[in-house]
Amino acid sequence: MTTLHEPGAAAGPRTGRTRRGRGAPEGRRGAPFPLLVPGLLALAFLLLPLLALLVRAPWRSLPHLLTSPEVWQALQLSLVSATAATAVSIALGVPLAWLLARTDFPGRGLVRALVTLPLVLPPVVGGVALLLALGRNGIIGRWLDAWFGITLPFTTTAVVIAEAFVAMPFLVISVEGTLRAADPRYEEAATTLGASRFTAFRRVTLPMIAPGIAAGAVLAWARALGEFGATITFAGNFPGRTRTMPLAVYLALQNDPEAAVSLSLVLLVVSIAVLAGLRDRWMTGA
Amino acid sequence: MIRSMRRTRRMLQLTGAGSALLMALGACSSSAGSSGTAGKPEEPASARLSGTVTVFAAASLTESFTALGKEFEKQHPGTRVSLDFAGSDTLAANITSGAPADVFAAASPRTMAMVTGKKDTIGTPVTFVRNQLEIATVPGNPHGVSSLKDLTRSGLKVVLCDKTVPCGAAAQKALDASGLKLTPVSYEQDVKGALTKVELKEADAAVVYRTDVKAAGDGVEGVEFAESSKAINDYPIALLKNAQNTRAAKAFITLVRSAEGRKILNQSGFLTP
Numbered sequence: 001m002t003t004l005h006e007p008g009a010a011a012g013p014r015t016g017r018t019r020r021g022r023g024a025p026e027g028r029r030g031a032p033f034p035l036l037v038p039g040l041l042a043l044a045f046l047l048l049p050l051l052a053l054l055v056r057a058p059w060r061s062l063p064h065l066l067t068s069p070e071v072w073q074a075l076q077l078s079l080v081s082a083t084a085a086t087a088v089s090i091a092l093g094v095p096l097a098w099l100l101a102r103t104d105f106p107g108r109g110l111v112r113a114l115v116t117l118p119l120v121l122p123p124v125v126g127g128v129a130l131l132l133a134l135g136r137n138g139i140i141g142r143w144l145d146a147w148f149g150i151t152l153p154f155t156t157t158a159v160v161i162a163e164a165f166v167a168m169p170f171l172v173i174s175v176e177g178t179l180r181a182a183d184p185r186y187e188e189a190a191t192t193l194g195a196s197r198f199t200a201f202r203r204v205t206l207p208m209i210a211p212g213i214a215a216g217a218v219l220a221w222a223r224a225l226g227e228f229g230a231t232i233t234f235a236g237n238f239p240g241r242t243r244t245m246p247l248a249v250y251l252a253l254q255n256d257p258e259a260a261v262s263l264s265l266v267l268l269v270v271s272i273a274v275l276a277g278l279r280d281r282w283m284t285g286a
Numbered sequence: 287m288i289r290s291m292r293r294t295r296r297m298l299q300l301t302g303a304g305s306a307l308l309m310a311l312g313a314c315s316s317s318a319g320s321s322g323t324a325g326k327p328e329e330p331a332s333a334r335l336s337g338t339v340t341v342f343a344a345a346s347l348t349e350s351f352t353a354l355g356k357e358f359e360k361q362h363p364g365t366r367v368s369l370d371f372a373g374s375d376t377l378a379a380n381i382t383s384g385a386p387a388d389v390f391a392a393a394s395p396r397t398m399a400m401v402t403g404k405k406d407t408i409g410t411p412v413t414f415v416r417n418q419l420e421i422a423t424v425p426g427n428p429h430g431v432s433s434l435k436d437l438t439r440s441g442l443k444v445v446l447c448d449k450t451v452p453c454g455a456a457a458q459k460a461l462d463a464s465g466l467k468l469t470p471v472s473y474e475q476d477v478k479g480a481l482t483k484v485e486l487k488e489a490d491a492a493v494v495y496r497t498d499v500k501a502a503g504d505g506v507e508g509v510e511f512a513e514s515s516k517a518i519n520d521y522p523i524a525l526l527k528n529a530q531n532t533r534a535a536k537a538f539i540t541l542v543r544s545a546e547g548r549k550i551l552n553q554s555g556f557l558t559p
Contacts, residue, residue: 137487153488154443154471232479236472237448243473250475254375254450255396 050268057265058258065262070239071248075266078245081156082224085163086171089220093171094213098201100172101179102187112176119169126165127233134161134234158235159242163224170223171216178212179205218278222271335534338366340386342377344393344521345478346417349501350554351391357550358541365534373476374398374452381406381526388535391523391542393417394452398522408529411522414543415556418518419456420496421509422484431491434460434511438468445480445489448473452519453480457493459517481506495519500555520559 031039065071100112118126134141136151144150152158186208190200206213228246235242237251245267252260339358343351348371355367370377370387374397381387382404390407391414392398398411423431429442437444446468447454454473461468471489474480481498483489485505499508523542529535541547548558 131486131488135486135488153483232475233482236445236483237474238470238472247475251448251450251473253379254373254448256450257379 053261053264053268057261061258062262062265065259066266071263071266073240074243074245074248074263075270077156077159077240077243078225078267079270081159081163081244082167082221082227084160085167085224086217086221088160088164089168089171089224090213090217093168093216093220094175097172097175097179098205101176102184115172116169118166123166123227123229123231124233127162127230130158130162130165130230130234134158153234154236154238154242156235156241159231159244162230162234163227166227166230167220167224170219171213174216174219175209175212178209178215182208214278218275222275225267225271334364335362335537336364337531337534338368339388339531339534339538340368340370341389341391341538342370342372342381342385342387343389343391344374344377344397345371345476346393346495346497347371347391347521350497350551350556353550353553354538354542354547357546358538361541362534362537367538375400381528384528386528386530387526388529388531389523389538390526391521393519393521394455395520395522396455397452398524401524401526406527407524408527408532409525411524412543413520413559414523414547415521415551416518416559417495417497417521417556419453419460419493419511419514420499421491421511422481422494422499422502422506423491423509424484424487425504425507427507427509429490431509433509434464434493434513435466437491437493438466442491443489444468444470445472445474445483445492446470447477447480447493448475451476453477453493453495456517456519460493460511460513463516464513495555497555518557521556 096115100108100115121129131153132138134144134152136142136145136153141152144152152161182205186204187197187200190204191197195203226246227244228250231242231244232247232250237243237247243251245263249260249263249267252263341351341355351369351371355369358367359365372380374392374394377385377387377390378392378397378400381390381401390398390401392401392411395411395413398407401407402411421431421434421437423429429436429439431437431442436442446457449455449458453476472483474483474492477494477498480489480492481494481502484492485502491509496508496510499506523539525532525535525539542551552558
């Protein structure tokens with residue numbers, strides 16, 4: 001995220017040249033034309049669809065829709081499960097990121113590649129993979145069922161698992177990057193002063209990389225909130241238990257497009273509120 | 287969607303290779319469909335069909351329309367049938383927002399009405415097949431499901447299609463008709479989703495179409511139930527206004543409705559209307 005500031009700083013000499021050549025406004029405002037046009041196009045491309053959502057939203061029926069118990073149920077479930085998935089991602093992902101950044105073992109590059117796989121995997125494939133692993137008949141799920149009588153599919157836990165599966169890589173990548181950027185000598189100093197490696201991690205490393213964890217957590221949370229494919233494949237779709245907002249949107253689209261637009265709008269507003277609120281506070285500092 | 291797109295691409299490659307082969311053979315082979323042109327492929331261009339027919343068909347038609355497409359290309363060398371399979375609602379939405387399709391075969395009159403409502407068809411859609419519900423259970427039917435009522439037993443994990451999609455609406459109709467209340471573990475987004483849960487043995491049973499049970503082969507066991515006759519689904523087919531290849535599209539619809547086409551459709555488990 002620091003890269004956001006770098007162009008401004010690095011643009012010093014370049015803007016100087018532009019100023020001489022074409023009399024562009026001085027300082028950081030002087031954007032060269034070949035960057036300005038595609039940049040603005042990109043902005044329009046990313047924002048236009050969202051604008052369309054706002055324009056086409058059935059504002060009049062919105063209050064009625066939003067107070068319906070089904071929508072509340074779905075929104076609540078979405079928020080709770082995305083938060084739980086983020087918690088799982090932090091609890092397991094931070095240690096994994098540390099292992100990837102601070103230890104050396106054969107095949108680490110491969111492991112790192114595998115960790116990011118859920119990012120590029122079609123979510124439906126992720127859902128099927130989860131079913132094959134944790135389903136009632138899956139390679140692990142079979143034993144869960146036989147020994148403890150636990151079946152995961154079609155439960156809220158399955159929603160959290162599906163969301164954590166697709167969201168955790170965001171956190172791991174973010175934290176690993178921060179760890180690599182952080183100077184390991186602080187930890188080493190702590191250990192030479194008698195702290196155990198875990199204490200050093202807890203007291204020195206963790207506070208140092210907190211902004212990175214926060215940034216990763218926000219990304220993971222946002223990804224979990226939008227998760228659709230793996231959820232419907234692994235957790236199914238039952239109101240109040242596994243029907244999250246994205247599922248509700250998809251199903252509403254089947255016969256009530258207006259409702260789908262309204263639901264999308266809600267999801268959009270919630271996402272923007274959280275991303276904007278947290279981004280300013282945490283992510284720019286990372 | 288992803289699945290259907292991948293399938294379509296593979297299909298395009300297949301049909302592409304197939305039609306190239308057919309064109310190469312065209313000069314020396316006589317074809318059944320185009321009478322009078324046998325042996326002379328360059329004869330009256332007006333009598334010969336050519337080009338691509340783009341068919342948007344409901345996901346449940348995947349197997350039978352793939353076969354029908356191959357049959358059409360065999361009967362009309364030089365043509366290509368490009369098939370796009372997805373949920374009827376998705377396809378209808380694509381068509382009304384301008385997707386370049388020649389023929390639309392929907393899994394329900396409601397989804398077809400989405401297209402006719404926007405005046406995107408030529409003529410009136412006709413029902414070409416019907417589909418009946420069936421219960422799909424895991425192979426061997428270990429829970430001894432023999433009727434719709436059996437699905438309401440507690441402890442049985444049943445999946446239904448969501449009420450917003452045709453198979454779910456039909457299942458609800460059958461349940462209502464017999465005064466049964468059923469709480470499934472999940473309302474799936476389409477019939478294949480429901481079937482998959484049974485194939486993977488995550489659910490004990492699902493209410494799907496006969497055609498899906500047939501397509502799943504040994505993966506599931508089909509159980510017919512009496513109430514299914516109260517919720518039979520009509521499949522309408524129509525020529526689209528935006529058709530690029532109207533003549534070939536008409537010929538394709540004729541093939542679908544012919545005795546030969548019916549045979550292929552019946553093999554997949556569809557009923558004659």
